Amino acid sequence: MKSYKILLMMLVFCMACIWAEDAYPHGKEKHVDKSTETVAEPKDKGIEEKAVALPPVSHEGHGHTKIVKTGSFNAIQIGEKQGYNVAVVFAGFNAVVWGLVSFYWRERDRDG
């Protein structure tokens, strides 16, 4: 078997292991104190707040301001999201496959 095929299969296997470890951490029957587990970030992360005066039609108590939450882009802090490491491995895996495929097909495409 060609070496790149072996490498690809190893990559797929490694990624599956990392995903399984991340998605099913209790499979090993580890007793983890739930209070120390990683929790998701607060839901309003990435939300920008704007104070606007509401028109009478939409708000009975007109004349004062209300906070409107509008979206804004949020730079993700590495590791704060659930399964971040798996996503990084996925991107890395994709980069390696792309590199391998480009390298392997380089000769064939040069010949047309």
Place this chain on the structure above:
Amino acid sequence: MVDKFKESLGINSFHYQIPSHANKIPYTLGGITLISLVILFISGFILTQFYNPAVSDANKSISYIKDEVYLGWFIRGIHYWAVQIITVTVSLHLIRVFLTASYKKPREFTWLSGVLLLSLAGGFIFTGTVLKWDQEGYEALHHHLWAMEKLGAIGNIFSSEFSRVNILGRFYTLHISILPILTIFLLSVHVFLIKIHRISPLPSGGEERMVDFTSHIRQLIKYGLFTLLIISIFALIIEPSLGGEPVEGIEVTKPPWMFLWLYSLENIWVYSLIFAPFIIFTPLILLPFFDRNSSIKLGERKTAIAVFIIIFLIMIGLIINGMITSAGHHMG
């Protein structure tokens, strides 16, 4: 064994000759768009498992996807960034087709199906924005309903009064069912016509080396993997925006960047919201039927190229204008 499968599945029919320039990046933009569309469909299919189009829960269900669902934030990021990539590749594809005069006889209907696909892409982005059901989505819907009301009987089918089902649910149906079906149909027509009329020649002309079509597929796989990589990296680094529950009766947001040209026109004259899409799409649809110049050489199409450059610069100017102006109130 493999050869038998190749024969049974008709894979051998892919071995036909195409000009070598088909493997250059400008001629693979359509293919890259197609691959991005596949990524979009797969990520969208996963998101539908967790999204709820009920008005009371739509925004919350997206918060749930990005904060609670395992890798939900990543899938949502991939879905969002695939749309951005598609917008760029589709625009570049259109520019390339125009500059190389690939819309001319006998490829008029290939162009026409492409323009219709472009309008469907706009529909996808618009309905997707509304489905977020945050302030941006709500305001987008409000603008849509205003335009439909002004259109009278024509706009009635797209108004909230047409059906007792809430309009968010109907937009969801459009986004995940009607638009994808239309897209797949038009895409099939588009690809079929490309196969029939073959890759358009280079405007510079001359004899060209021919290559096997399978080399084009390999090239698309390479570019497709690279596109997925770029989308993944963006999804890892930047999370798409999501606001809180919308507040009625106010306008404090701007549309996504690909609609900013329309937003700028709306700032000048609010009825542009209705007329501008027609003004843009009608000439695009009619272009191959009105442009009777048979030459495909750039130097012999000076008028067409000049008009195109002017329109292109106006669009870029309007988008930049939309970026730098602050959000304003348009609807009555």
